[in-house]
Every structure is written in C-alpha cells, then in structure tokens.
Amino acid sequence: MVKRHHVEEIAQVLEGRATGRDSYVDASWRRCVELYGMDPARAEPAHIVTDAELRTHRDQAEWMIGAARASLQTLFRQVAGQNYVLLLTDAKGVCVDFFGDSVFADELRGAGLYLGSNWSEDLAGTCGVGACIVTGEPVTVHQDDHFGNAHTALSCTSAPIYDSLGQLAAVLDISLLRSPSPKSSQNLAMSMVTAAARRVEMANLMAASRREWVFRFSSSPEFLDVDPEGAIALDGSGRVIGATHAATRMLSRGEPLIGERIDSLLGISVDDLPDLMRDRPTEDRVVALGDGGAVFGHAISPQAPRRPPGATVARTGSGVLTGMAGSDPGMERLLSRAERLATTSVPLLISGESGSGKTKLARALHMASGRGGFLTVDCADVDEMARLIIAQPGKATLLLRRVEDLSEGAARALPGLLDAHPELRPIATSGLSPSDLMSHETLPSALYHRIAGTVLELPPLRERQDLGWLIDRLLRRRCGGDMRLTPSARAELMARDWPGNLRELGHVLDVACALAMGDVIDLPDLPQPPQPSEAKQDLEAVLDACNWNMARAARRLGVNRSTVLRRIRKEGLRAPG
Numbered sequence: 001m002v003k004r005h006h007v008e009e010i011a012q013v014l015e016g017r018a019t020g021r022d023s024y025v026d027a028s029w030r031r032c033v034e035l036y037g038m039d040p041a042r043a044e045p046a047h048i049v050t051d052a053e054l055r056t057h058r059d060q061a062e063w064m065i066g067a068a069r070a071s072l073q074t075l076f077r078q079v080a081g082q083n084y085v086l087l088l089t090d091a092k093g094v095c096v097d098f099f100g101d102s103v104f105a106d107e108l109r110g111a112g113l114y115l116g117s118n119w120s121e122d123l124a125g126t127c128g129v130g131a132c133i134v135t136g137e138p139v140t141v142h143q144d145d146h147f148g149n150a151h152t153a154l155s156c157t158s159a160p161i162y163d164s165l166g167q168l169a170a171v172l173d174i175s176l177l178r179s180p181s182p183k184s185s186q187n188l189a190m191s192m193v194t195a196a197a198r199r200v201e202m203a204n205l206m207a208a209s210r211r212e213w214v215f216r217f218s219s220s221p222e223f224l225d226v227d228p229e230g231a232i233a234l235d236g237s238g239r240v241i242g243a244t245h246a247a248t249r250m251l252s253r254g255e256p257l258i259g260e261r262i263d264s265l266l267g268i269s270v271d272d273l274p275d276l277m278r279d280r281p282t283e284d285r286v287v288a289l290g291d292g293g294a295v296f297g298h299a300i301s302p303q304a305p306r307r308p309p310g311a312t313v314a315r316t317g318s319g320v321l322t323g324m325a326g327s328d329p330g331m332e333r334l335l336s337r338a339e340r341l342a343t344t345s346v347p348l349l350i351s352g353e354s355g356s357g358k359t360k361l362a363r364a365l366h367m368a369s370g371r372g373g374f375l376t377v378d379c380a381d382v383d384e385m386a387r388l389i390i391a392q393p394g395k396a397t398l399l400l401r402r403v404e405d406l407s408e409g410a411a412r413a414l415p416g417l418l419d420a421h422p423e424l425r426p427i428a429t430s431g432l433s434p435s436d437l438m439s440h441e442t443l444p445s446a447l448y449h450r451i452a453g454t455v456l457e458l459p460p461l462r463e464r465q466d467l468g469w470l471i472d473r474l475l476r477r478r479c480g481g482d483m484r485l486t487p488s489a490r491a492e493l494m495a496r497d498w499p500g501n502l503r504e505l506g507h508v509l510d511v512a513c514a515l516a517m518g519d520v521i522d523l524p525d526l527p528q529p530p531q532p533s534e535a536k537q538d539l540e541a542v543l544d545a546c547n548w549n550m551a552r553a554a555r556r557l558g559v560n561r562s563t564v565l566r567r568i569r570k571e572g573l574r575a576p577g
C-alpha cells in the first residue's frame, strides 16, 4: 500500500524544505528522484541477481568474504536471538555473504535480506547499504528513511569496509525486519557494526602486509594488542603502502595516506620501528601525532620476504559514479577517474555522442562533489546564463550542455562570469570530439581551456562491453523487476548498432514493455531500428568523397564547417576507422 505521507515528505525535501531527517537521507531521496528517476509510490520488488551473477560477485569478493567471516560470526553470536540479519555486500551492493535465522528465511528473502540481493541505491532506492556506498560513511536508514514503500518496515545499519589502498571494498550491514520506532534504538547496532568493520580492515591489512613493516596504534594502552584503532603498512624506506580507514582519519584527517612518509605523519622515522616492538612495555611506546596528540604504538617487523616493487592490490570503485556501468574496462577506468576528480574544482569537459549519458554523468559528478546548487544553462541564451550565475550563492556546479552551441555573445561573456564566480565549477558537455571542439569557430581556444581542465570521453553504446548489463539494468528500472526478455529478443538488442545510444535503448525498452503481453518481451515487441535517411546517405557520400575533411566537405555542400559538424551529429555519423 502506498503511504501518502511518505510520498508527500519526499516531495517536501525536493522542494528544499527541512523535514528533520538526517542530511544523508535527504540527499539520498534527492538522488533517487533526480538522478535515478525513481518514483516513491511504485512498489519495487527486491532485486536478486541470477545464480551465475552471484557466483561472479562472490568469486571477485572471495578475499573479503574470507577476511570478514570470523568478524561476522562473532557479531552474529553477539546479537543472537534478537532477530538481526547480517549482510556482507561487495562495493556494488550485492550481498555476497549472509547470516540470518533460518526460521524467517522466506520473509527475509521477500524483503531482499538474502544472498544475491542487490542493494545499490540506484536499484533499491535509499537504503543502508546504498547510502553507505555513496557517502563512504556508516549510516542507519531506519524504517521510512527508506525511499521505496516496500522497505519502510526495515531498519538497516551499515558500515563501509575499505581496502588497504583506501578504496571502498565492501559494506557490512545489520538489519531488522521489525524494529522499535525511535531511530536511536539502533545506536548499539551502529557501534557494533563499525567496530566489526574496523576489525575486518585490520585483519585484511595484516594478511596483505606480512612482508612489510606494520605500525598499529591505539589511544588506550589496554586495547593496543587486542583491538588497535588503526594501522599502516610501510615499505623499507618508511613510505605508507597500506592503511586502515581509521588510520587515514586519525593521521591525515581523511586525506590519502598512500605514499606519505612516516616521519611526516608521526614523530618517528622508519629507523625507530624496531624500538616499538613488543619487547618494550606498552606505556613506553608513546608516539607523537602531527596534531599535538599522542598514541600508543606497536611495530610488527616483516614476516616474509618483501613484495616485489610495483606489486599492488586491486582497486575497486565505489560511490554514486561506479554504479553507472557494468563490466566494461574503459568505463570502469573513466568512472574511477571521474570519482577522483568529483570533489576537486577542475573544470570538466564530457564528450560523447548524443544520448551516451553525458548529462547523466555530469549530474552524478555533481552529486559526488558535495556541492550545493546545480545550474543547467542554455548555452545560446547569454542573458539567462548571466542571470542564473549571478543568482547562485555559494559553491555550485555549472552545467554547460552542448557547449558547441554556445552563441558568440555567450562565449564572450562566459570567461568574465567564471572569473567573477570562482566558487562555480563548470562541467561542459559536447557531442564533438575534443579536437573538433578546440578548433570550433564559436569557441575561442582560451575558453576551451577554461572549461576543459580535463576531458572525460564517454564511449558510444556500440563500443561498450556492458551492453547486456545495461539492458537488464534499464529494463528493471523502467519496466519493473518482473519483465524478462526471450533469448531471441535479447540477441537482437545485443546485435543492434544503437546510433541514439542509451537514450535509444531506453525508448526501445519502454516501447517493448508497453507492447509485451504479460511479463515476457519477445522479438515482435521490439520496435524496428530507424533506417538511415536519404539526407544521411548523401552526407555520408560527400564526407567519404572528401576523406572526412570537414573544410572540403563544407565547401562542396556550400555551408560552413559548423553546419557540417552539426549535421554529422544529428545523423549520428562517424568517421571510418
């Protein structure tokens, strides 16, 4: 049943009104509507991956499952008899390990508290695991903090687990099917789950660093040996090569530690480590912190030959950006770069064919940036652009969509507006390649460099290896979880060229869902792909004859170069090879 009050409260948050919820809940509700296009009134079923997909997720998370097992078992024993369920998910939100009371197995499976359930925020809406992946912080998402009506009975408390390079690797979640109404009832669950996550990180760092020096520390001497607060692994020259998340927070206030020298973080050098081994009393092993405080330290010497130089631990992505692609190496690299750039103020240019997801990526970058306002300006209307920019107080993102359409007036006005508003971070999108954009006639090269600190080039859909994943993801999101494709319909979708990219795929799935009888989409339900127009064929012939030289093609067609570029983009043509 749809809870009207809940839907109305979400609408209030979207209008910017305060509701008294935690700010991470408000922010997640916004993402659900504005980024993922979700509807709080729709009853979303639990998302369970297929057995084959689950095997892949478990294989990839095998090391984490092993490292977390003992902690999960201890935690489960501590909460025995209180109806808690424990989930370990990977960085994509898929549950890869599970502890729950088998008496409630059916109920738990129905609620998605089970092996293989996918709790990424863009599928499940606001939930503990999803919000934890996006924020990188421990969260409690209690009852109607959840976005979807289907989950508003649950209470979920989740803590992130980071790998030793500081990348989010997994989430530990403790959930209840039914809970007392005050959110504070979950405070104890929060401290248990964060302590368990810290211990998993510690075990993982120790296992990965047997060949290195490890420095463990605690602010209380009694816990130094049994439950230290943080740890770093160091190479022979005293540079940090691994750290637990708590160590990063305590030693550098969250700034990355990897590569830093121990003497720039603590009042000791690598040569002092042997003096901090266990043969001296704990009370004598006091080490100064950079901020004037002190900790008790314990150094553990390398147990086996050192790792060869250059050997690294695999990185995993996290957050709102990594959920935008499946297994496509190019996209994974691009999203990992985007994630690291999101919180900087570097101006970004996102290039890619029409419908390839440039605007969506810009919005996700904004969401991951922690900036306040998001201004989308029409590049042709200079007065409107100036009005919007001047009216925006504080740090914000300025989205310049299709920047190649910038009018001459707007191109002249923009540098001055950006100078006057250094708190604005421009993100521009363009259907042209960076080199075509740089030589574009309405965009002076000085302006290009103002808006393109670096370029993120989105591949066209036909070149992505995660097309199958995208089909499933869009199908679930747009048509609900019950729709299935027959093998022949799937094969047809996989074989298409997708000149309109993700936009075209979305429309094809919308049409197919509307035409399908029942919950199976078959070949005849798929709309035909558009046939190339005569204009397109003529344009392609001229371009081929001119070897795709734009200036020659423009002369031959009697138009200017930017008109040729615009037509190429409109027809979705691309240069051969």
Ligand SMILES: Nc1ncnc2c1ncn2[C@@H]1O[C@H](COP(=O)(O)OP(=O)(O)OP(=O)(O)O)[C@@H](O)[C@H]1O
Pocket (backbone or CB within 6 Å): 324, 325, 352, 353, 354, 355, 356, 357, 358, 359, 360, 361, 429, 431, 474, 502, 503, 506
């Ligand atoms: N990763 C994604 N997952 C699901 N849907 C996506 C994704 N990226 C884009 N889309 C959808 O594809 C459509 C086109 O995306 P978007 O508007 O971002 O493209 P664009 O490259 O900015 O297009 P244009 O250049 O024509 O403005 C939108 O409906 C968007 O929601």
